[in-house]
Amino acid sequence: MRRVSIDALQPVREAIDDIGSAAPAAFARATRNAVAGAILAAALMPDAASTPPEHEPPEDEIRLLLGPDLGAEVAALYRGGDGWTSRAIDLLEPLNDLAHAR
Numbered sequence: 001m002r003r004v005s006i007d008a009l010q011p012v013r014e015a016i017d018d019i020g021s022a023a024p025a026a027f028a029r030a031t032r033n034a035v036a037g038a039i040l041a042a043a044l045m046p047d048a049a050s051t052p053p054e055h056e057p058p059e060d061e062i063r064l065l066l067g068p069d070l071g072a073e074v075a076a077l078y079r080g081g082d083g084w085t086s087r088a089i090d091l092l093e094p095l096n097d098l099a100h101a102r
Contacts, residue, residue, distance in 0.1 A: 008041040008048040009080050012088075016078055019058055024065045025099055031074060032095035035088050042085050050080035070094050 015034035019027060042048045057078035063071030070091075077087050 006041065006045065006048055007051045008038045008045075009050045009053075009077070009084065012038050013053055013057075013078055016057055016062065016074065019061045019065070022065065025101055027065045028095045028098035028101075032092060032099050035077070035091055035095065039085060039088050039092075050084050052080060053078060066095075066098065070098070 012031070012034040015030045018030070022030070057075045059071065059075040062074050065071070066074060073087065073091055074095075077084060077091060
């Protein structure tokens with residue numbers, strides 16, 4: 001039986017693309033949850049991959065909500081590429097901190 005590879009970063013990209021008029025904490029929470037799911041998918045499914053995105057991330061909007069440094073890192077994760085899981089793991093703590101900010 002042939003297995004179909006899934007794009008582990010697709011939920012991350014969908015969360016980011018749904019940026020709309022989200023508040024920073026809500027956007028950080030949704031992105032954090034999607035990043036955690038992508039990490040789990042990569043760990044549990046050997047076929048999980050990171051394919052190139054269909055379009056560039058909404059980087060200006062991401063930076064506006066998350067700040068320039070974290071926004072740049074999230075946009076880089078959106079693009080995928082080699083080592084994306086390590087970068088994703090590094091994003092969990094700052095996204096979690098922002099998700100709990102008041």
